[in-house]
Amino acid sequence: MVLQMCRGYMKGHEELAKDLAQEVFINVWNALPGFKGNSSHKTWIYRITVNSCLNYLRNKKEQANIPIETIEQNHTDDSQPLESEIAKLYAAIGLLPEIDRLIIMMVLNEIDYDEIAQVMGVSSGNLRVRIHRIKKNLKNHLNNAN
Amino acid sequence: MQTEFNDIKQLWEKDKTSVQNSLDSSTIIKLAEQKKRSTTRTQLANVSILVVVVLALLAYFLLVAKFQFTLSHIGEVLMCGSILLRIAIELASMFYAKRIDLSEAALKNNDSILRYYSFRKKIHGTVTITIIIFYSVGFYMLTPEFSHWFPLWLLILIDLSYILAALIFSYFIRSAIRREMTALNEIKRLREDLLEQ
Numbered sequence: 001m002v003l004q005m006c007r008g009y010m011k012g013h014e015e016l017a018k019d020l021a022q023e024v025f026i027n028v029w030n031a032l033p034g035f036k037g038n039s040s041h042k043t044w045i046y047r048i049t050v051n052s053c054l055n056y057l058r059n060k061k062e063q064a065n066i067p068i069e070t071i072e073q074n075h076t077d078d079s080q081p082l083e084s085e086i087a088k089l090y091a092a093i094g095l096l097p098e099i100d101r102l103i104i105m106m107v108l109n110e111i112d113y114d115e116i117a118q119v120m121g122v123s124s125g126n127l128r129v130r131i132h133r134i135k136k137n138l139k140n141h142l143n144n145a146n
Numbered sequence: 147m148q149t150e151f152n153d154i155k156q157l158w159e160k161d162k163t164s165v166q167n168s169l170d171s172s173t174i175i176k177l178a179e180q181k182k183r184s185t186t187r188t189q190l191a192n193v194s195i196l197v198v199v200v201l202a203l204l205a206y207f208l209l210v211a212k213f214q215f216t217l218s219h220i221g222e223v224l225m226c227g228s229i230l231l232r233i234a235i236e237l238a239s240m241f242y243a244k245r246i247d248l249s250e251a252a253l254k255n256n257d258s259i260l261r262y263y264s265f266r267k268k269i270h271g272t273v274t275i276t277i278i279i280f281y282s283v284g285f286y287m288l289t290p291e292f293s294h295w296f297p298l299w300l301l302i303l304i305d306l307s308y309i310l311a312a313l314i315f316s317y318f319i320r321s322a323i324r325r326e327m328t329a330l331n332e333i334k335r336l337r338e339d340l341l342e343q
Contacts, residue, residue, distance in 0.1 A: 025178075130342070
């Protein structure tokens with residue numbers, strides 16, 4: 001769950017995704033004594049993952065600015081059609097703004113909308129409208145890639 | 147062929163199997179402890195340097211150069227006082243940073259970081275300039291009494307080298323301020339993005 005989210009957030013870049021995932025796990029471990037049980041473990045970990053992703057981008061802005069083309073080239077060289085499709089998916093996710101990227105990956109992980117709203121700290125109503133728009137944008141990006 | 151969201155979901159699910167974390171829990175715990183220690187060390191390093199500077203200044207004023215002029219005493223107080231103020235600000239900054247909770251909701255976390263950087267912005271503005279002015283005025287207040295001990299050429303050399311050191315110091319402060327202001331703008335942008343419908 002964490003590594004796949006990091007991979008999507010880092011536009012499919014494997015090494016950066018692993019680095020970010022490591023950062024998330026470290027943050028989870030360090031935040032563990034403060035876990036109050038007000039939410040489920042899953043929501044709590046998602047919150048740390050989302051916040052770590054956003055902080056990582058701020059702290060390592062230059063490093064995180066990976067051009068999508070590079071990623072596509074890395075993957076489309078592969079002869080496997082499934083891998084090529086997955087690479088296109090990550091590239092399409094990478095075209096979305098950071099917040100939208102995180103939201104859509106939680107949707108793909110089948111997290112309840114109310115839970116996503118809790119993780120992001122926004123109202124469920126706003127989130128539903130936003131998810132509808134993100135889905136549309138993601139589909140457009142994928143259709144353009146195909 | 148048009149892509150449907152269910153197709154995207156299936157593709158995402160298929161990729162789940164290929165995602166494997168290469169780190170075991172004991173390595174993560176070790177890295178977490180290391181990170182905690184290194185963060186504390188970095189934060190304390192800044193404060194420690196400033197404490198050493200104050201102690202060196204106090205030792206110089208009390209043991210080596212026992213100034214007689216009232217003007218020099220005011221200069222001593224201004225120099226040491228401005229560094230002590232900086233230490234207090236660094237400690238307050240550390241306290242603010244510690245209060246940032248990564249397990250909060252993204253918007254709340256972003257607001258905590260925004261408050262921290264806004265505090266840093268205030269420090270970098272008026273407060274830092276005031277500290278530098280107080281320190282410099284204090285330093286030049288020592289010059290009249292220095293003139294009784296040192297020849298004119300050495301006095302000029304001391305005063306000019308202070309200007310050079312102040313310029314180099316200001317350059318580093320300016321770079322740090324720029325970095326933090328870029329981060330502040332980034333946080334503000336993320337906040338707007340989070341609140342967008």
